[in-house]
Amino acid sequence: MANEQVSLRQRTFGQTLRPDAWWVQPVVVFLGLSAFVIYSTWAAFQGAHYHFGPYLSPFYSPEIFGDSPHSLFGPKPGWWPGWLPFSPALLILWAPGGFRLTCYYYRGAYYKAFWSDPPACAVGEPRQRYLGENRFPLIMQNIHRYFLFLALIFIALLTHDVWKAMWFADPATGKTTFGIGLGTIVLAVNVCLLSGYTFGCHSLRHLLGGGKDEISKAPACAQAYRCVSCLNRRHMLWAWTSLVAVGFADLYVRLCSMGIWTDWRIL
Numbered sequence: 672m673a674n675e676q677v678s679l680r681q682r683t684f685g686q687t688l689r690p691d692a693w694w695v696q697p698v699v700v701f702l703g704l705s706a707f708v709i710y711s712t713w714a715a716f717q718g719a720h721y722h723f724g725p726y727l728s729p730f731y732s733p734e735i736f737g738d739s740p741h742s743l744f745g746p747k748p749g750w751w752p753g754w755l756p757f758s759p760a761l762l763i764l765w766a767p768g769g770f771r772l773t774c775y776y777y778r779g780a781y782y783k784a785f786w787s788d789p790p791a792c793a794v795g796e797p798r799q800r801y802l803g804e805n806r807f808p809l810i811m812q813n814i815h816r817y818f819l820f821l822a823l824i825f826i827a828l829l830t831h832d833v834w835k836a837m838w839f840a841d842p843a844t845g846k847t848t849f850g851i852g853l854g855t856i857v858l859a860v861n862v863c864l865l866s867g868y869t870f871g872c873h874s875l876r877h878l879l880g881g882g883k884d885e886i887s888k889a890p891a892c893a894q895a896y897r898c899v900s901c902l903n904r905r906h907m908l909w910a911w912t913s914l915v916a917v918g919f920a921d922l923y924v925r926l927c928s929m930g931i932w933t934d935w936r937i938l
Contacts, residue, residue, distance in 0.1 A: 682794070682795025682796075683795050684787070684790075684795050684796060684797040685790065685794060685795055686794070686795040687791075687793055687794040687795065688793070689791075689793055689794065693790070693791040693792075693794055694790065694791070696783075696791065697783045697784040697787075697790055697791060698784070700780050700781070700783065700784040701784040701785060703911070703914075704780070704781060704784065704785075707914055707918055710918060710922075711730065711764075711768075711918065711921075714728075714730055714760070714921050714925065715730060715758055715760035715761055715764055716756060716758055716760075716761070717758065717925075718737075718756075718757060718758035718759065718760070720924075720925045720928040720929050721739070721759070721760070721921070721924060721925065721928070722734075722739040722740070722741055722924065722928065723854065723924050723927040723928040723934065724839060724840065724852075724854075724927075724934070725835050725836045725837070725838055725839055725840075726836050726852075726854045726855075726858065726923075726924045726927070726934075727739070727741045727832050727835070727836075727924070728760075728920065728921040728924045728925065729829055729832070729858070729861055729865075729917050729920050729921060730760045730764060730917070730921045731759045731760045731763070732763070732825075732828055732829060732832050733763060733828050734759045735759065735762050735763065736748055736751075736759060736762065737759035741835075742759070766818065766821040766822070766825060767821075767822060767825055769814075769818045769821075770815070770818040770819065770821065770822040770869075771910075771914075773811075773812045773813075773814060773815035773818055774815065774872070774910065775815070775873045775874075775906075776906050776907055776910050777910065778812060815874055816874040816877075816878070819869075819872055819874045819875055819878075822869045822872075823869065825865075826862065826865060826866055826869055829858075829861070829862045829865065830862050832858060832862075833855065833858050833859045833862055836852070836854060836855040836858050836859075837849055837850065837851060837855055838850070839852070839936075849938075850936060850937075850938050851936075851937045851938040852934045852935065852936050852937060853923075853934055853935040853936075853937065854923060854924065854927060854934050855937075856937070857919065857920050857923045858920055860916055861913075861916040861917055861919075861920040864909065864912050864913040864916040864917075865913045865916070865917065867902055867905075867909040867912075867913065868906070868909035868910055868912075868913040870898075870899060870902050871899060871901075871902030871903040871904075871905070871906050871909050872899075872903075872906075873903060873906070875899050876896060876899040876900060876903055879892055879895040879896050879899055880892050880893065880895065880896030880899075
């Protein structure tokens, strides 16, 4: 058998033996995440057109302080610094944003797309050594498991928003009546996709079954572990569909509030 020498020399940036268009996926991820970050940042700083009738944008839920009927504690507090821009979204978006930023899937995605670390599997990267996530600031990624608990609370709050989105004020009598609008469905689909993404989290799977040496001896934990694993197998799909859904939900409520779109009452 002929011997073949394999070079272990460090690849230069972009060097690879791959014949496929490996650069397509990181470019698509870069464009997709950039578009969402730009839009969500813009929407968060608007502080307006985030509610319409019983609908509340998921970017602003829960509305702790604000001018809409959904506000829990009334308008902007007097202690808020005058030089600091105010928006109800800025008070709460750090929680779901932190959950996604530290997500195991998203970390692998944006490391490749934004930092070329590496650009793709078996493709040379622009650095010569591997540092991992054991130094600041990347060691902060370990707080993902704690953001999970906050994300679960947000799922409950957004589910309650869907319930509120089923009660419409009657202009003639002022009473609220049950109904379903297109916005109700938009908000409900958003919650379903966010739930699939959150309940398929790697940290949740570890929480439910990772603490057992022999999970088969704990039937309840084993069943919960299998349920999370079922969602976790499509974690990338849940991550992207839920990202699009939450952005579209805000856009839908915003355009209805601005009078550009008309909410279609189904029931």
